[in-house]
Amino acid sequence: MAMDSAHSSKQKRFVNWLTENNARFPKLEFRDDVQGCGSVFCSKDIAEDEVFLFVPFTPLVLTETLARQHLPPLVQSLDGRTALILFLIQQTLLKDASFFQPYLDMIPDKIYTALEFDDQDMEQLRGTNAFLTVKQLRSNLEQKFKETMDIVGKELREEDGYTWEKFLWAETVVSSRTFPAHLFGGVEGEVVLIPLGDALNHKSRHKATWIKTPQGLEMSGCALQHGHQVFNNYGPKSNEELLVGYGFCIEDNLDDLVTLKTNFSQDPDQERKATILRYVGITEKTIHYLRYDSIPDQLLITMRVLAMNPAEVDRCIEVVEQSELVHNTSEQNEEAIALALKQELLFIGIRNEFAMLDLMDLLIGVKLQSILEWDGRLSAPKNQAQEFAQIYRRGQKQILEICSDICRGMFSTLLDESCSESLPTEQAVFIGALADGQPVNPNVPRRVHTQDTYTLEYYKAMALKESRTMSELKRDAVRQVLMTARSIMIEHKDDVFGEALSTAFPGHGWGEETWGGDHDEEEEDEEEAMTIQMEQDAILTCYLIFESQWPDRFQTFINVAKKYDYSSQLDEEMMEDVEDLRQSLQETLEEVDSSVFDFDSTFTPQAFVWSTGLLEALSLSFHINGELFTGVLAPPCC
Structure with missing residues (x-):
């Protein structure tokens, strides 16, 4: 040698x-x-x-x-x-x-390796996953x-x-x-x-x-x-693994990835959602990885479950219960449930898919912004360790930007589809099952195109064609697929219903010339945000009841929505909450205009139960530049 x-x-x-x-x-x-x-x-x-x-x-x-x-x-x-x-x-x-x-x-x-980084070297990892990973590993090693x-x-x-x-x-x-x-x-x-x-x-x-x-x-x-x-x-090996374990990184590393962890510990429906995910092999500890060429199916499924409202959770739990009745052995049962749930979780409905993509945009955006915020503060690399850290940063940003584009392509496709007359109404709203519990005709497609059409390559191509940013797409979605308190006030500003609403809720004016969210998540305190949200829900609830008198105006929407039997899902305490809402509004609204707000024949307890349930089933929010826009999924989506 x-x-x-x-x-x-x-x-x-x-x-x-x-x-x-x-x-x-x-x-x-x-x-x-x-x-x-x-x-x-x-x-x-x-x-x-x-x-x-x-x-x-x-x-x-x-x-x-x-x-x-x-x-x-x-x-x-x-x-x-x-x-x-x-x-x-x-x-x-x-x-x-x-x-x-x-x-x-x-x-x-x-x-x-990154475990040997000094303070100046560590600065080059600020805002990335590796910064916290290295600190934790070093602390663990010192303890060991x-x-x-x-x-x-x-x-x-x-x-x-x-x-x-x-x-x-x-x-x-x-x-x-x-x-x-x-x-x-x-x-x-x-x-x-x-x-x-x-x-x-x-x-x-x-x-x-x-x-x-x-x-x-x-x-x-x-x-x-x-x-x-x-x-x-x-x-x-990803660059993070190479940097931490071996002490180097590879430029344009095709094996690179970004680690994502999801958390629904604060979700009131945490237990049922965790049950659904466990049946398809996903737990709260499951770690997801974004790569240059893909967003993993498991992550999309997890985010769809996180974005579920109670009606959508009910549907998936129903799938579990039906499979348990059909199959005898435990092994057959679990396989059947997993197969049925995976099919459901490929596409739950228009509302859920919008909500899932909004959550994905938030999750990816927070990761990317954390890196970008530190980029401008960092000095030029002074040694090889810092140069490797910069290679790692660039890879993380590239992956996040590519996956953000994939989500943008998915959102653009969904927005086009949600405004399409060819989308089966019941499936857009009610998760592959009619509201009365009858199964959907299996010959009717779940989406306009099949899963073979909706590939990641398709979404990448859509993102290249789509000139709008994600924020612009979300703004268009608010205009096109949501009925919001603001849009209702603007639409009815010249009729008696609108005048009555503006009197009852003066803080939600008609300012069509301004563009803003329902509330700013950063500037308002929790109590103020809750008050605004309650008033918006009240406006939407009243609107749904008011419109239900004229089914020809929103015939498709009302006919489908009226099949949703919300009262069967309410316990005694929840029914009392709905009645409390009705009573709290009755005096104010009847005083404004009792001909519009007739609590004897139109705004009945049953109508409030129905509209409250519908609001919960079809409510959708978009986060746009720190502001929250909330409304009800509107025709022709539903």
């Missing part, structure tokens, strides 16, 4: 140590790459699938079992990874007395060091060299250089260090094959010409 003069003493000693212990690598040589990092190159041409490296198990491969054999009794109670960390510290302290010293000499004194020394401190003392700094170094060696033991017939969950094998740098999507033989490990791969660098393939 040929060598450059740099580091030749250590390299020569390492090469001799390898060959003396029966390792074979006749076509490999050590030298620095263009970035000055020690790497492995071909000294001769290598054919495809030719074995170019062999490392014997004994005595060269460092295992957790080997580590325990060399450590004192107190270490035996620790996990294998910690034992390997302590073994590496022990061997470095032994220096030339250690059999592995030639190998340890080839490992840098400091491996700049403390707990480890509490156990072994009498035998492996800090004053003898078992320090935090050494512990951190050994941890980065294990995170950046080990291989899974199970790949070579070892115990699942354990890791091993393979001298020479761990000197090969990573190249994604590169052919690299490790072969276990009775004596050791062989490696082959693609054909390589003399002078080319020899790479390993660590598997598909």
Whole structure:
């Protein structure tokens, strides 16, 4: 094996140590790459699938079992990874007395994974997932060091060299250089260090094959010409994983991703929604990953469930109950429920899909804005660690922007579809089932196009054609598919109903020339926002009752809506709440105009139950630039 003069003493000693212990690598040589990092190159041409490296198990491969054999009794109670960390510290302290010293000499004194970042390096991660991840991992590692020394401190003392700094170094060696033991017939969950094998740098999507033989490990791969660098393939690794575990990043990494976690702990329907998700294999702890080319189906399903209102949850719970009645065995039952629910959760309804995309836009927007806000405050990179952090930031922004565009394409498609006369009315509103509980005709399509049409590639293409921003699309959706308190006031500003409403609710004027949300989420306190929302709900409730007198004006909407039997879903306390609402409005509205607000024949208790239920079933909100727009899904969507 040929060598450059740099580091030749250590390299020569390492090469001799390898060959003396029966390792074979006749076509490999050590030298620095263009970035000055020690790497492995071909000294001769290598054919495809030719074995170019062999490392014997004994005595060269460092295992957790080997580590325990060399450590004192107190270490035996620790996990294998910690034992390997302590073994590496022990061997470095032994220096030339250690059999592995030639190998340890080839490992840098400091491996700049993100765990080794100083404060200035960490600043370059501000606003990203990695910033919190690294802080948490480092805190966990410090706690692990403390707990480890509490156990072994009498035998492996800090004053003898078992320090935090050494512990951190050994941890980065294990995170950046080990291989899974199970790949070579070892115990699942354990890791091993393979001298020479761990000197090969990573190249994604590169052919690299490790072969276990009775004596050791062989490696082959693609054909390589003399002078080319020899790479390993660590598997598909995101830049966050590479930065934290290995200390580098890859520009335009096709395996990169953005981690997303969902949280519905504050949702009043949390338990039922969690039940629905569990049946399709999703839990509250499920982590979702956005990639360059996709938004995972599991994330879209999760967001649809989070966006469900009680009527939509009822429908999915009904699917569960029906499957439980049909299938006998537990296994058949769970498979049937999962299959039925997955079909339902591909598209629940227009209202839910709009609500889901609004939530997705918020989730992605918050992540992206967090990164962008810090971009302008950061100084130019001053070292390689900071340059890698910038590569990581760029990748995160690109993925979020691409996925935001996919959502924009989905929203644009949905907006066009929701205004289409060809969409089956009942399915747009009532989740694939008529409000009276009868099943939908299976020959009627759930959407204008099939799932084969609505692919991510289709949505990407739609986003390219769509010139409107997401905020502009949402504003158009408010105008086209929502009946809001404001739109109702404007529409009826010249008739007796409108005049009566403006008198009863003077804070919701007709200002058509201004554009604003129902309320600003940041500027108003919780009590004020709640008051505004209650008044808007009252306006919408009254409007639905008022319009139901003339079904020809909104015939499709009213006919479908009247099938929704909300009273059967109300318990006694909820019925009392609806009656309290009616009574609170009666005196005010009758005083304004009793001919319009006739509480004896039109605004009856039954009418309030129906309109309140309809409002809950069809209510939809859009978040636009910090403002909230709320209304009822309007014709022709419903």
